[in-house]
Amino acid sequence: MMIADLLDQEDLRERFLSLGIPVTQEQSPDACCRAALAWRTEQDRERKQALDEVIRLLISNSDSLLPEIKAAIQTCFPMNDVH
Template sequence: MMHADLIDQDDFRDRLQALGIPVPSGVSPEQACQQALCGLNKEQALALRRLVEELLSGSATLLPSVREAIARQLLPALAQQH
């Protein structure tokens, strides 16, 4: 039996927290993205950009709500900071 990696809202939150971005438990992916964008310094923005690239290009499957939140919130904001 094959097991696919699935990134849900909790996994996404955990990955943001690993970058030093405080995201409370129980928030939606949209709220997590909003929280991630608050007060980003240059290093965090770069780390967040790398995380987004990794999530979007990796073999793991993103839950649709996580993918949509990244596309709507993080991609446009990170593109402006580039």
Template sequence: MMIVDLIDEVDFKERLIALGAPVTQEQSLAQVQAAVLSWLQEYPEQTPFIKDLCLDMQKNETTVLPEVSCVVATFV
């Protein structure tokens, strides 16, 4: 049996919420993207934390769903 570390929409939102981003589980990925980009404009000091999260998701041996990967790419 193979176990795959998978990052889906719920996991991604949980990680953003843990960083203090103003997102909720109810938002679509497009809404999350817009909310985080707006938040980063207002609080640019948060940018390194979001970038680190996204880079970590991209480089680790995790599988990121394509729709999540597209949003992640906008933050790197």
């Protein structure tokens, strides 16, 4: 039996950090997503698009997300709000 490699809190944090989003190890997935959303409002078009693309990729692969990661993304980044 093959065990799926699910995206966890550390993976989410690493993706956000790679974009320059200030998140910490202590933050929950929901807090990380809220920090990313707040960060997005202060960014130029290129950085906003980079975050939007990461979110689109995560949403499109939602079967590979742990439930708490999926819930945090869906709460902070409703599909129709990512453009």
